[in-house]
Each structure stands twice: as structure tokens, then as C-alpha cells.
Amino acid sequence: MELFDTHCHLDVEAFDADRAQVLRRARELGVRNILVPGIEASRWDGLLELCESEPGLYPALGLHPVFLPRHRTEHLAQLKQAVEKHRPVAIGEIGLDFFERELDREAQHTLFEAQLSIAREAQLPVVLHVRKAHDEVLSCLGRIPVPGGTVHAFNGSEQQARHYIDIGFKLGFGGTLTWERSRKIRALAANLPLEAIVLETDAPDMVVAQHPGERNSPEYLVHCLQSLAEVRDTAPDVLAQQTTYNARKVFGLS
Secondary structure, eight states, X not given: OOEEESOOOTTSGGGTTTHHHHHHHHHHTTEEEEEEEOOSGGGHHXXXXXXXXXXXXXXXXXXXXXXXXXXXXXXXXXXXXXXXXXXXXXXXXXXXXXXXXXXXXXXXXXXXXXXXXXXXXXXXXXXXXXXXOHHHHHHHHHHSOOSOEEEETOOSOHHXXXXXXXXXXXXEEXXXXXXXXXXXXXXXXXXXXXXXXXXXOOTTSSOOTTSTTSOOOXXXXXXXXXXXXXXXXXXHHHHHHHHHHHHHHHTTOO
């Protein structure tokens, strides 16, 4: 059984002490593919080096909306140059976060649309971070279309989900799916087309129910798979095969 973790911040300090062991355990459980999304310009070099040094790790480069105060206008030029030089599999993690009220919405829009333009020019998919802003993100995608991508930790409505699907996006489900109280997310995962679903951990964040209070890890993707199997009443190996295929397809991997 082969699994693809489509959103794992394996490059961050939380994994510095035992990154090799985490990867080994994840691979033993079938998690052989991991997309590592960027969050700020200062981390791109380390992220790229990590992905080049380990098989099955794929880089995305982007400027995360939550870290808006750290981003500078010149980082957009650096992003464009890095994309041309290194050809990551996606632009991300990018998007709009209206849950964090202190973040300037107009500045987020400017940053997001500039990165969408880079993705469109490079013909790369995007990895979206969206909180309380799905309609606004969909509107931006209507003005600046890109070659699909993933919506990380999807938490919108079924109508919004189907709009994303119609324009070539896959929807990410992870740790939230493992908590029985997450009725809305579990219902979406049960009812949306399987061809539109990918699995993710967002490690070290969004911990699974089986490891409350701990650092999340890509090895815990198996718990997300098991929860998806429960809500869809489908064999885990069938779901592993399809979600891995979905991920490889959306990121243009053979």
C-alpha cells in the first residue's frame, strides 16, 4: 500500500531532532510520497535541499498568508526566480486567511494574486490555505486561473467544494477527519467524489485523534486513511490507491 501525504511541513524545526527516524517510520507504513509546502522565503533553500536529499519528497514554494508580516515585495521576485531555477511541483502554501483578524485583507489579496500569476505563468498547480475566505479565493481563481492544485484542510461547503473540483482542484482531508465530533468534515469526505480527495497530515500541526496533544507526523497519515475508510465504507487499500493517484495527477508526477 502506497500513500501520499500532500501537505507536511517536514522542513520545520519540530522535526530537526528526529527527521530521519520520522521518515523511516512513515515509509515503513507506506507513506512514500510527501509534498513539503513552503511558508516564507528564508526557508526555501532548506526545503529544497531536504527534498533533493530524500527520495519521495516534493517541494512547493510559496508565501503563506498567516506569515504576512514577514513577507516583502522583493520575495515575489525571488519566488519567480526560484521557480524558474528549481521547478517545484507547485506554488504554495498560498491563499487567504480571514480567520486571523489582525492580518490585512487587502495585503493578503495582493500577495495571493501575485503568486497566482506566477503559478499561471509557470503552469504550475497551487497549494491553497483558505480560512473563512473560500468565496474570495474562488473569485481570485476565476480572474487568474491556474492548472488546479489542492485545497489544504478543506473546511468549506459542499457547493464550494464542487466549484473547486470543477476548476481542477483536489480537496485535502487530514487530522480533522479522525475526530468523531468533526461531523461536517466527515460528511464531506463521505459524499464528495473519491477522485477529488487527497490525504494530508499538515504535520507537525493538526494532530490526529489517536495522538492527542502530540506533535503530528506523516506516519499518522494511516489514521487519516482509516477514518476515510470508515466514513466511506470502503477498503483502505482501494482508498490508498485512488488518493495517491489523485495526488500524483494533480501535481503532474509520473
